[in-house]
Amino acid sequence: MDYSYYPGCSLHSTGKEYGESVEVVSRALGLKLHELDDWSCCGATSAHSTNFELSVALPARNLAIAEKRGLDLMIPCAACYNRFKSAQHSLAQDSDLKNSISKSLDDDYSGSAVIRSPIDIFHQDVGLEALEEKVVKKLKGLKPVSYYGCLWLRPPEICGFDDTENPVMLDEMLTSLGAESRNWSFKTDCCGGSLTISKTELVENMVNRLMRMAREAGANCLVTACPLCMANLDMRAHEDVQLPTFYFTELIALAMGLEGPENWLGLHNIDPLPLIKSLKLL
Amino acid sequence: MGSFLEDVNRQINGVDLQNCYHCQKCSSGCPMAAAMDFKPNEIIRMVQMGQRDLLLRSSAIWLCASCETCVTRCPNAVDIPRMIDILRVMSLNAGVVPHDREVIQFHESFLGTVKRGGRVNEPIMIATYKLKTGTYFKDVGVGLKMFLKGKLSLFSPRTKNRKAIRRIFSSTAKS
Numbered sequence: 296m297d298y299s300y301y302p303g304c305s306l307h308s309t310g311k312e313y314g315e316s317v318e319v320v321s322r323a324l325g326l327k328l329h330e331l332d333d334w335s336c337c338g339a340t341s342a343h344s345t346n347f348e349l350s351v352a353l354p355a356r357n358l359a360i361a362e363k364r365g366l367d368l369m370i371p372c373a374a375c376y377n378r379f380k381s382a383q384h385s386l387a388q389d390s391d392l393k394n395s396i397s398k399s400l401d402d403d404y405s406g407s408a409v410i411r412s413p414i415d416i417f418h419q420d421v422g423l424e425a426l427e428e429k430v431v432k433k434l435k436g437l438k439p440v441s442y443y444g445c446l447w448l449r450p451p452e453i454c455g456f457d458d459t460e461n462p463v464m465l466d467e468m469l470t471s472l473g474a475e476s477r478n479w480s481f482k483t484d485c486c487g488g489s490l491t492i493s494k495t496e497l498v499e500n501m502v503n504r505l506m507r508m509a510r511e512a513g514a515n516c517l518v519t520a521c522p523l524c525m526a527n528l529d530m531r532a533h534e535d536v537q538l539p540t541f542y543f544t545e546l547i548a549l550a551m552g553l554e555g556p557e558n559w560l561g562l563h564n565i566d567p568l569p570l571i572k573s574l575k576l577l
Numbered sequence: 578m579g580s581f582l583e584d585v586n587r588q589i590n591g592v593d594l595q596n597c598y599h600c601q602k603c604s605s606g607c608p609m610a611a612a613m614d615f616k617p618n619e620i621i622r623m624v625q626m627g628q629r630d631l632l633l634r635s636s637a638i639w640l641c642a643s644c645e646t647c648v649t650r651c652p653n654a655v656d657i658p659r660m661i662d663i664l665r666v667m668s669l670n671a672g673v674v675p676h677d678r679e680v681i682q683f684h685e686s687f688l689g690t691v692k693r694g695g696r697v698n699e700p701i702m703i704a705t706y707k708l709k710t711g712t713y714f715k716d717v718g719v720g721l722k723m724f725l726k727g728k729l730s731l732f733s734p735r736t737k738n739r740k741a742i743r744r745i746f747s748s749t750a751k752s
Contacts, residue, residue, distance in 0.1 A: 304697040307733045309723065335695040335736040340643055341684035342691075344665050347588075348749035353691070356745060389590065399748035401741050449645035459649055485608040485644035489687075492706060493679040494640065495715070497612055530719050562726050564719065 296420060298411075299361045299368040300328035303375040303522075304336050310372070310522030312559035316544035317371045317413055319555050323548075324421050324429070328369065331360050337378040340489045352396045354382035358410075359402035367409045369416055371544075373521035374488075377446035377454065379410050384453045412447055413544070414520050415456075418464040423471045431552040433473025436574040439541070440479045440514040441465035442505065444524045448483055459483070465518060465543055472550040479512035481505055486527040499531045506536040515570060518543050529564045539567030549576055581629045588663045589656055596653040597621045603647035603657055613637035617647050617657050624660070633668040639677040670751065682709040692746050695736020700729045 298321075306314030321328050334357050343350035358379060361368045370376040386393045387406050397404050417426065443462050451459040462482060469476045484505060487498030505528065509517050517540040519525050528540040540563070549556045549571070557577060560567050571577045579587070586593045597618065604616035615623065615637045623632050632638065638661050647657040668675060675681070686706040690698045703720065707713050723729050736742055 304699075304733070307696075308699045308730055309728050311728060333737050335742055336691045336697050338691065339687065339697075341687035343643070343662055345669060345681075345684050345688070346666065346749060346751065347662065349688075349746065352745045352749050356741065395748075399745050401738070445642075445644040445646070449649045451649060483646075485642050485646065487608075488642050488644070489683065490640070490642055490680065492703070492716075493677070493683040494612075497609070497640075501608060562728060564722065 296325060297327045297329065297366050298416065299364050299366045300330045301334055301357060301361070301368060301370045301375060301379075302330065303370065303372040305372055305522035309526055312545065312562045313371060313522050313525065313542045315555060316542055316548050316559055319553055320417075320544045320547045320551070321369075321413070323551055323553055324417065324426070326416070326421070329364065329366065331357055331368075334360065337375040339374050339378060343378070343381070348392075348396065350378065351382045351385050351392065352399055354379045355386060355396050355404050356400055356402075358383060358406075358408045359400050359404040361408045362405055363402060365407075367411050367416075369411055369413055371413050371520070372523075373412075373444060373446035374523055376410065376412055380453050380455075383408070383410065412456075412520070414447070414464050414468075417547070418468060423467055426468060426547070427471040430472055430550045432550055432576065434469070434546060434550050434574075434576060435473055435475075437474040437546070437570075437576070438477050438513060438515045439469055439474055439518040439546075440477045440509045440512055441469065441482060442517050442519045442524060442528070442540075443482050444519065444521050445483065445485050445488070446521065465520065468543065469518060469546065472546060474546070477509075477512045477514045479508060479514070481508045486524045487531075488523055488527075491527050491531060495531070498527055499533065502527050502531045503533050503536050506532045506538055509538055510536065514538065516541060516567065518546065532565070537565050539563065539565050539570055541567060581627045582624055585624050585660060585663055589659050591656055591659070592654050594621050594624055594655060594660065597625075597655050598653065600652060602650050602652065603655075606646045606650055608644060608646070609640045609642055613640050617641075620664070621655065621657070621660070624664075629667075632664055633671055633673045634675060636676040638664045638668060639675055639680040666751075679710050679712075682706060685709065692742065693739075695739055695742045696733065698731070698733055698735075700724070700731050
């Protein structure tokens with residue numbers, strides 16, 4: 296199975312263990328990723344907060360590049376995914392906007408690209424059964440809560456995820472890996488996003504609450520699929536409530552016995568290795 | 578030029594703000610409401626009542642985390658995050674100096690690196706932000722830790738066709 300691939304800026308820097316684990320796991324699951332040629336930033340929160348046209352044009356450039364190959368486009372970052380989906384939606388709704396934005400692009404934009412998350416691709420295209428067959432080490436004793444955050448899910452008519460208030464795809468995948476996935480009510484609460492730099496105290500309060508609620512649900516870790524959520528969960532929680540957070544792809548790699556998890560987990564701020572080693576998973 | 582309300586509705590280009598019947602579902606589920614000077618449904622009411630100056634100076638419009646919970650739950654599909662983005666741009670165009678200037682300085686620092694390199698260079702973005710805000714010593718510990726782990730590379734790859742990026746910025750620039 297072949298996909299176009301847009302890593303986004305974070306996956307080369309603060310989220311590099313996510314980028315590497317997405318690529319390693321995809322390869323091991325038989326998915327071939329073709330990185331978009333000379334891609335550029337989606338503009339993230341900063342573009343849509345200050346200039347609507349810019350926030351549409353930046354993803355549109357990448358979408359036009361993706362359209363040329365015609366493959367489904369995998370985007371592992373929730374923020375990029377949301378910006379790409381929103382831009383495509385705005386351009387489909389407003390032909391004047393489409394005309395004016397098209398003029399600033401090198402490639403033709405039609406709106407035909409199919410934008411997808413790796414959560415959806417692993418869950419739907421690979422499937423839970425195939426995933427379970429590849430597991431060589433069940434994640435026994437790992438009790439994760441799945442944290443989906445905002446940007447994969449909302450608004451629902453644009454994002455098209457499984458369920459806006461109670462998504463389950465990550466939970467189901469973790470169960471397939473042999474983890475004891477815990478249910479909780481904070482799957483889709485906000486982590487504070489990019490306010491982490493300018494409004495740190497507010498973000499600390501939000502993240503501390505998530506950590507406390509994860510503990511109350513009996514979890515020993517959190518699982519995310521977003522580099523911004525990871526940055527906040529991993530760096531902004533106070534010491535007395537901290538739990539380690541994993542990218543879901545790191546755990547898939549661990550369960551499949553792939554090379555990489557030890558290095559990736561060493562890049563986290565809240566060290567997950569004591570937990571992983573105490574469960575004899577590494 | 579129409580009223581403030583008409584102006585905002587025209588830019589939302591979807592459900593008009595008059596459809597809000599103030600059930601306060603948005604404000605109840607908003608993760609930032611407790612820190613805001615005006616809650617989401619109050620902002621809608623203020624647009625309805627033409628309280629432009631007060632709103633453009635408010636801190637609430639910059640504290641919205643764009644989590645989209647409000648529009649997802651709104652029984653009338655009022656696009657509050659889009660309304661807030663419109664108010665932010667109006668505030669910038671009006672040259673208002675808000676209480677929460679550091680949020681805007683973050684956005685400027687972020688977009689500055691995108692404009693120059695096509696992609697975000699996080700160390701340069703953070704350095705620019707610190708110069709703008711004077712917050713030199715905040716987060717130094719955690720920043721150093723990430724740098725030592727190789728997660729803040731000064732030489733992350735850039736977009737080759739930077740002319741294309743500059744054209745996008747210039748063609749969408751506000752006069």
